[in-house]
Amino acid sequence: MGTIYDIAKLSGCSPSTVSKVFRGYDEISDKTRTKVLNAANELGYKVKKSSSLKSKSNLIAVIYDDWKGFSHPFFSKVLDSARKTLEKYNYDLLFLRTTPSDNIKEICIEKNIDGILIISTEPRFFNDYKKLFKQFPIVSLNEIFTDEYSVISNNAQGIHKAMEYLIRLGHKNIGLITGEQEQVPGKERFKEYRECLNENGIRFSKNLVQTCKFYNYEEGYSIMAKLLQKSKPTAVLVTGDYLCMGAIDYAIKAGYKVPEDISFVGFDDIEYANLFKPAITTIKQDKEALGEQAVNLLMQLINGKRPSKKRYLIDTELILRESSAICKHSK
Numbered sequence: 001m002g003t004i005y006d007i008a009k010l011s012g013c014s015p016s017t018v019s020k021v022f023r024g025y026d027e028i029s030d031k032t033r034t035k036v037l038n039a040a041n042e043l044g045y046k047v048k049k050s051s052s053l054k055s056k057s058n059l060i061a062v063i064y065d066d067w068k069g070f071s072h073p074f075f076s077k078v079l080d081s082a083r084k085t086l087e088k089y090n091y092d093l094l095f096l097r098t099t100p101s102d103n104i105k106e107i108c109i110e111k112n113i114d115g116i117l118i119i120s121t122e123p124r125f126f127n128d129y130k131k132l133f134k135q136f137p138i139v140s141l142n143e144i145f146t147d148e149y150s151v152i153s154n155n156a157q158g159i160h161k162a163m164e165y166l167i168r169l170g171h172k173n174i175g176l177i178t179g180e181q182e183q184v185p186g187k188e189r190f191k192e193y194r195e196c197l198n199e200n201g202i203r204f205s206k207n208l209v210q211t212c213k214f215y216n217y218e219e220g221y222s223i224m225a226k227l228l229q230k231s232k233p234t235a236v237l238v239t240g241d242y243l244c245m246g247a248i249d250y251a252i253k254a255g256y257k258v259p260e261d262i263s264f265v266g267f268d269d270i271e272y273a274n275l276f277k278p279a280i281t282t283i284k285q286d287k288e289a290l291g292e293q294a295v296n297l298l299m300q301l302i303n304g305k306r307p308s309k310k311r312y313l314i315d316t317e318l319i320l321r322e323s324s325a326i327c328k329h330s331k
Contacts, residue, residue: 002043003106011039019109019135057112060086060298061094063104064119073242073270074287075119078141081291082117089299105132115298117141137301139294142185149301151294151312155188158283158316159237162265163196165281165318166235170327171263175208175233177223177243179215186211189239207231212243220246228254234327235263241273244280248323259325269319278322289314 004022008015013036020028021036062079083093094111096104108116115137132138140150166174176193179186190209197204207230210223220243227233228251238244244266248258256262258278266273269284293312300307 002040002045004045004109006043007036007039007045010043011035016135022109023112056114056302058089058091059094059111059113060091060295061096061108061111061113061116062119063096063116065097073272074268074285075141077270077287078291078294079119081288082295083291085292085295089295105135108132108136115139115302117294117298137298139298139301141290141294147310149297149307149310151290151297151314152185153285153290153316154313155185156192157313158267158285159189159192159239160196161316161318162237162267162283163193165320166237166263166265166324167196167200167202169235169263169324170329171235172202172327173205173208173231173233173235174202175210175227175231175236177210177212177220177227177236177238177240177247179239180211180213185239193237205231208233212240215240215243217242217246217249220244221250223247224250225254233262234329235265235324237265237267239267241266241268241270241280241282244282244323245272245276248276248278248280259323260328263324263327265324269317273319274321281321281324282319284317284319286314286316 002010004015004018007013008018011018013021013032017028017032018036018040021033062082064075079093086093091114094113096107113136116132116139118138118140119142120140138148140148140152142150142152163174174197176190178189178193181187181190193209194204208227210227212219212223220238220240223243224236224247227236227247236247238247244264248264251258251262251264258264264280266280266282267285269282273280273282293314297307297312
């Protein structure tokens with residue numbers, strides 16, 4: 001059986017046009033539609049839905065990173081919220097991995113997907129699937145795309161709340177462990193960190209900043225070792241709770257008391273943050289609101305509406321626990 005690319009080549013049409021024929025778009029002429037369907041028939045391609053009428057499948061694809069899987073403590077909660085919201089619209093979910101990527105587009109077309117939710121932190125993803133944006137309504141839950149619809153936490157607001165809190169506690173040597181600067185969240189968090197320092201008359205030091213890629217415990221542990229080799233922070237803002245757990249454990253192993261010697265503030269407010277010892281002061285991302293807003297936005301796009309803005313920010317909240325305290329070096 002041929003693929004849509006084989007059909008496109010045989011019919012002399014673009015893959016996008018072939019997709020529109022199978023999805024029943026009215027803008028396709030009868031002549032073009034006939035050419036595509038004849039080519040599909042010749043290649044033995046099975047068109048599962050009528051091409052004479054555009055119909056909805058009530059199926060949403062969720063494209064996610066392999067390394068996250070379904071057990072990710074943050075995104076699993078966001079997806080659960082999205083699933084519950086989709087049920088209200090009588091929609092189901094189809095999960096697709098970003099690797100291997102070769103057949104995702106074809107699967108979305110064959111399944112007659114109505115829309116796509118993307119959970120990916122890979123910058124390469126946009127280039128690999130750029131054409132998807134021209135064929136399907138798409139909403140991203142982690143902003144790595146340019147000029148596309150996204151629903152994300154207000155990163156700048158979260159960093160501002162954490163920094164102002166630590167500064168009020170008397171901390172000036174505040175370290176930052178954040179994401180790579182090639183990604184929008186990493187850029188925004190780093191920018192707000194520097195602005196908060198500047199607004200409070202605190203000198204910026206590159207030795208107090210480390211970047212991460214995977215946001216996991218092991219990375220937090222190793223990065224904290226590097227940070228302490230270059231600087232002596234009295235507080236560290238870590239943009240992921242798992243990262244923060246690793247960082248805290250290394251600091252304790254190295255002989256520091258938490259929070260007496262070093263205060264820590266995490267980011268996400270995953271369930272384990274409250275169970276960890278010491279319980280982690282953190283910036284809460286509203287996982288329920290993220291999933292609900294993403295689905296509501298996607299439904300608008302599926303129904304032909306074009307919202308006035310493309311970037312939707314969800315408020316964050318500072319959660320105070322045991323990992324932070326007044327700086328003992330403050331005057």
